[in-house]
Amino acid sequence: MRSFLTLGLTVFVFTAALPAARAQQDTVNITPRHGPEKAAETRPERGANIRIDSTLVLIPVAVTDPMSRFVTGLDKENFKIYEDKVEQEIAQFSSEDAPMSVGIVFDTSGSMGAKLQKSREAVAQFMKTANPEDEFFLIQFNDRPELVVPFTADTEEIQNRLTFVQSRGRTALLDGVYMAINQMKKARNPRKAILIISDGGDNSSRYTESEVKNAVREADVQIYAIGIFEPLASRGRTPEELSGPALLSEITEQTGGRHFAVDNLAELPDVAAKIGIELRNQYVIGYSPKNKNRDGKYRRVMVKLVKTTGLPQLKAAFRTGYYAPSQ
Numbered sequence: 001m002r003s004f005l006t007l008g009l010t011v012f013v014f015t016a017a018l019p020a021a022r023a024q025q026d027t028v029n030i031t032p033r034h035g036p037e038k039a040a041e042t043r044p045e046r047g048a049n050i051r052i053d054s055t056l057v058l059i060p061v062a063v064t065d066p067m068s069r070f071v072t073g074l075d076k077e078n079f080k081i082y083e084d085k086v087e088q089e090i091a092q093f094s095s096e097d098a099p100m101s102v103g104i105v106f107d108t109s110g111s112m113g114a115k116l117q118k119s120r121e122a123v124a125q126f127m128k129t130a131n132p133e134d135e136f137f138l139i140q141f142n143d144r145p146e147l148v149v150p151f152t153a154d155t156e157e158i159q160n161r162l163t164f165v166q167s168r169g170r171t172a173l174l175d176g177v178y179m180a181i182n183q184m185k186k187a188r189n190p191r192k193a194i195l196i197i198s199d200g201g202d203n204s205s206r207y208t209e210s211e212v213k214n215a216v217r218e219a220d221v222q223i224y225a226i227g228i229f230e231p232l233a234s235r236g237r238t239p240e241e242l243s244g245p246a247l248l249s250e251i252t253e254q255t256g257g258r259h260f261a262v263d264n265l266a267e268l269p270d271v272a273a274k275i276g277i278e279l280r281n282q283y284v285i286g287y288s289p290k291n292k293n294r295d296g297k298y299r300r301v302m303v304k305l306v307k308t309t310g311l312p313q314l315k316a317a318f319r320t321g322y323y324a325p326s327q
Contacts, residue, residue: 056091057083057289060191060222060256060282061303062317070281071314079316081285082302092286099133100279101151101187103180103221104158107198109142112167115228118265119197120162122226122272126195127155129276137183138162141176142169143204151186170204174212177251178205181219193257193279195272196225201247209247216251217298218323224257224275226268256319289324296326 059081063071076093104123112119127136138149138158149158173196180194202209216223225248248259258278260271285303300321305314 056286057301057322058092058284058286059301059303059319060284062256062278062282063305064315064317066312066315070278072281074283076285078306078308079283079285080304080306081287082304083287083289083291083299085300085302086290088287088290090285091288092284094284094286095282096284097131097280098191098284099131099189100135100191100193101184101189102130102134102136102192103183103194104136104138105145105176105180105194105196105198106138106140106162106165107142107171107173107176107196107200108140108165108167108169109171109199110168111171112199112228115199115265116165116167118268119228120159120165122197122268123162123195124159125269126272126276127159129273129280130155131280133189135188137180139176139180139183140165141172141179142167144172145176145179147179147183150183151188171198171200171202172204172206173198173200173202173247174205174207174209177223178207178212178215181215181221184219184221190220191222192220193222193224195275196223196248196251197228197268197272198225198248199228213251213254216255217321219255221255222257222279222319223252223255224279225252225259226271226275227259227261228265228268229261229263254320256317258317291324294325294327296324298323 061079063074065071072095074095076090079090079093081088081090104126106119106123108116130136132153135151135153136149136155136158137147137151138161139145140148148161152158177194177196184192184194205212227245227248229245245259245261252259258275260275262268262271289299291299298321301319303316303318305316307313
């Protein structure tokens with residue numbers, strides 16, 4: 001199935017009815033775009049999903065249309081970027097599929113029993129969007145988190161380990177996220193992402209929600225989550241599950257990622273593929289901050305899309321801020 005936008009846009013189409021692997025192939029390139037500019041290499045510093053050195057901040061941005069299709073083919077002139085409400089000059093612009101370091105945070109608590117098979121399939125479909133230079137790690141959590149597979153380029157190793165997983169215990173979701181953020185300090189790629197697959201909120205963590213949110217805010221990681229929840233009308237929905245969607249949304253959105261709530265297990269693999277495709281089709285905007293102070297303070301970032309005649313209303317997802325270097 002193909003869908004079109006005008007003015008030279010490439011539209012990545014995703015529908016639940018399509019097999020996840022095929023979703024990557026549904027693209028339309030109406031007008032060839034000019035070659036992407038190369039973003040300068042930078043040294044990772046504090047600031048989630050934002051890489052900063054003395055002169056350049058790089059922010060990945062995902063753009064979707066009103067039907068939630070991924071839109072590529074935009075140019076630098078289609079974006080405006082602000083830091084603490086002050087417009088910045090875009091110095092670098094790219095839309096390359098750069099190598100990534102990705103952590104899988106996988107729920108194996110007792111309530112996941114009937115959901116494990118489709119969750120495994122979701123990981124497999126997500127891995128199909130990888131490129132050869134990517135690396136992955138796997139953290140499983142129930143009563144406590146465990147690093148099951150450290151960073152590896154072998155995606156089959158992760159899938160094989162998930163084959164034998166069993167569900168038991170409670171849900172230490174926050175501890176799992178905190179462990180993943182720490183593991184990311186060993187990543188070799190500048191672009192980093194975490195995918196959480198869980199069926200509820202937290203009921204067993206040592207770290208508090210506030211502590212994890214602060215860690216997420218400071219980490220150089222973009223976080224996505226698939227929440228597998230019972231329908232709202234279900235009598236079996238626990239208090240933790242009721243709070244789960246809000247928790248996952250708050251954690252992911254501040255990193256420029258997203259939370260996908262799923263109540264139909266059959267949709268899991270397709271949703272995972274959609275996340276993989278989104279990570280592969282992001283713009284990277286670079287700017288040299290007008291505020292040169294190295295004060296270690298949090299700076300808020302806003303990306304706006306310039307309205308273009310003939311295009312629908314597009315939406316940008318991006319990191320909402322970063323910490324400036326302190327020295």
